[in-house]
Amino acid sequence: MVRPIVTCSTEFLWGVGLGSAVKALLSMDCDGIFVPTDSIFFPSRLEKEDIYTIKRAKDSRKIVVGTPEKDINISSQNPYVSEASKRAIMEVVSFSKIIGSDLLVIDPGSTYIDKYAAFIGIRRLIEQIKSEGLKVCLKVGGLVNSEDDLRYFEDVDVAVEHSGPWRSFRKIAVFMFQEDIDDRTLKELREKGFSGYLVIRPKILRYDYNGLKHFLPKFMYRIYSMW
DSSP, X not given: OOOOEEEEEGGGGTTSOHHHHHHHHHTSSOSEEEEEOSTTTSOSSOOHHHHHHHHHHTXXXXXXXXXXXXXXXXXXXXXXXXXXXXHHHHHHHHHHHHHTOSEEEXXXXXXXXXXXXXXXXXXXXXXXXXXXXXXXXXXXXXXXXSTGGGGGGTTSEEEEETTSOGGGOSOOSEEEEETTOOHHHHHHHHHTTOOSEEEEEOSSSOOXXXXXXXXXXXXXXXXXXXX
16 A cells, blocks of 8 residues: 655744754654744745755655745735735745745635635636646635636646544645644545645644654554555
8 A cells, every 4th residue: 555645843942943843853753844934934035045945855755835925815805815825826836946845735725705716716827826836735725625626727736634624635746734633534534545745734833853853753654654
């Protein structure tokens, strides 16, 4: 049985700098690294050393980038919010191209005026990003919250959160969860034949390197043993 790609978030080492967080995760036993780009975690100005570190990490790890999840709503009835959200996402697209990310997870936000019109707008943005040569995954559970909604996004991979309606989706490429996930959920994913990205994110931003080095390998071993 093919096991999932266990991917650890740089959020675990929030505050040490992006490059340092990536270097620390490289010393762990994870298959990939997840880079969120909300302003609290992502530097407003990237140093060349950070870019170099992430590019080097790609030699041995999968790199998954997530667009901002806070204050983003590309389907907002306020055109200023909508355009600002699109610009923020396209800035992350540029970053993903520079580092050569393996996957970009797009969070479109959750509010809209007309759902069909919102889907058309999201679809256009996804097509624009795909034309840049990036592999794209759409985060569902907010605006897109059912298998029926996916008929508008038939050729787009899906990312879900453990706290969302993930059981309603047949094919999942990315499953995001926190360290309190239960064995029953992991077994259910195994039985579904899940072999995509398992993205581990911290419930509380409390880890330093030594604490993470003590916790993360044991946690990942627990996951690996399920497959």
